[in-house]
Each structure stands twice: as structure tokens, then as C-alpha cells.
Amino acid sequence: MMIKGLYEAHLPVSDLERSIEFYTGLGLELDHIVENRLAFLWIVKDESWLGLWKTDKVELEYHPxxxxxxxxxxxxxxxxxxxxxxxxxxxxxxxxxxxxxxxxxxxxxxxxxxxxxxxxxxxxxxxxxxxxxxxxxxxxxxxxxxxxxxxx
Known part of the structure; x- marks a missing residue:
């Protein structure tokens, strides 16, 4: 099978610094920030990560x-x-x-x-x-x- 697992997922956030603090508090490790608008945090080091995108579109109604x-x-x-x-x-x-x-x-x-x-x-x-x-x-x-x- 070609697919081995899920490498990344992304979420919209309104305040990148606050969200980095929240997710590092959960135990994720910050890897890098791109242009003060996108942060990548490791969920499992070198296996899977989460991208947090600073945007004003977080008001979208929640849907799973x-x-x-x-x-x-x-x-x-x-x-x-x-x-x-x-x-x-x-x-x-x-x-x-x-x-x-x-x-x-x-x-x-x-x-x-x-x-x-x-x-x-x-x-x-x-x-x-x-x-x-x-x-x-x-x-x-x-x-x-x-x-x-x-x-x-």
C-alpha cells in the first residue's frame, strides 16, 4: 500500500502566538514558523505534524x-x-x-x-x-x- 499514515493536518487560528502556546501546552513541539502566519508543530516527531494558519476565517461554523x-x-x-x-x-x-x-x-x-x-x-x-x-x-x-x- 502506498499510504503509510497521516503526515499533516491543518487548522485555522486567529492568534498564532496564543495557539502555539495552547498546542505546546498539549505537548506538541514547535518546529518552525513561516512568515508569522503559519506554524508547524510536531504531533509525533518526524512522523506527523499540525499546521496552524493565522486567518480571519475562524468564524466558519464548526463542522468535523x-x-x-x-x-x-x-x-x-x-x-x-x-x-x-x-x-x-x-x-x-x-x-x-x-x-x-x-x-x-x-x-x-x-x-x-x-x-x-x-x-x-x-x-x-x-x-x-x-x-x-x-x-x-x-x-x-x-x-x-x-x-x-x-x-x-
Whole structure:
């Protein structure tokens, strides 16, 4: 197969310096800035990065096809994500009807995705996500703690 993975994704931002501070606070590493209007930050060094474009077009209504990035994390990292985000001053948000008190799970046949959502300063939708097994073939969406209880 020709494609090996996703190398880059891009988001619009209104204040490049504020956004660089936000994303480096998430643990991304700034690589370079182009003409004070575009910043590239490594998500995984030498594997994938995020481009932040300074623009006045951030008022576009949110839609996941144009203003959404999901960062892959470990299950252990995800379990601590609400505390981790809150400690950094970032607020998890409601998604798919789940309050941001803990991650939730969306099942898909033999696997599921556990996730938590939050926004950047411009309202771009972000999430931490990890793929998990669904060996009991559960079909209902639920909080991660309930999922783990049912999958013991």
C-alpha cells in the first residue's frame, strides 16, 4: 500500500502566538514558523505534524470535516485526560450527549473508540482517542468506567 499514515493536518487560528502556546501546552513541539502566519508543530516527531494558519476565517461554523483533529493517546493517558486537561486550564466538553466528567466509548463491531473532546482557543474541535477491544460485542455507547466494568 502506498499510504503509510497521516503526515499533516491543518487548522485555522486567529492568534498564532496564543495557539502555539495552547498546542505546546498539549505537548506538541514547535518546529518552525513561516512568515508569522503559519506554524508547524510536531504531533509525533518526524512522523506527523499540525499546521496552524493565522486567518480571519475562524468564524466558519464548526463542522468535523474542516475543523477537527483527533490525537491518538494510550488508554492510560485517556483515563487521566480529564484531570490532565483541567490541570493545564483546558476544559473537556460535552460530545455525543456525554458530559465531560470522564471519557466515553463508541463501539464498532470487534473494536471501539474511547475518547474525550475539547476545543482550542478558536473553537476548533479536538479529541483524545484510542482504539480498544470489543470482545463482548457491546453496541451501546457509554462512559469508559461502565465499559470496563462490563468487559471484565
Amino acid at each position: 470535516s474542516i475543523r477537527h483533529i483527533a490525537f491518538q493517546v494510550s488508554l492510560e493517558g485517556l483515563k487521566d485526560s480529564v484531570n490532565w486537561l483541567n490541570n493545564k486550564g483546558y476544559k473537556p466538553r460535552e460530545a455525543f450527549g456525554f458530559e465531560p466528567t470522564e471519557p466515553f466509548v463508541m463501539p464498532h463491531n470487534d473494536y471501539a473508540h474511547a475518547k474525550i473532546h475539547f476545543n482550542d482557543p478558536d473553537g476548533n474541535s479536538l479529541e483524545f482517542i484510542c482504539k480498544i477491544d470489543n470482545h463482548k460485542k457491546l453496541t451501546e455507547r457509554m462512559y469508559l468506567s461502565k465499559w470496563e466494568e462490563l468487559n471484565q
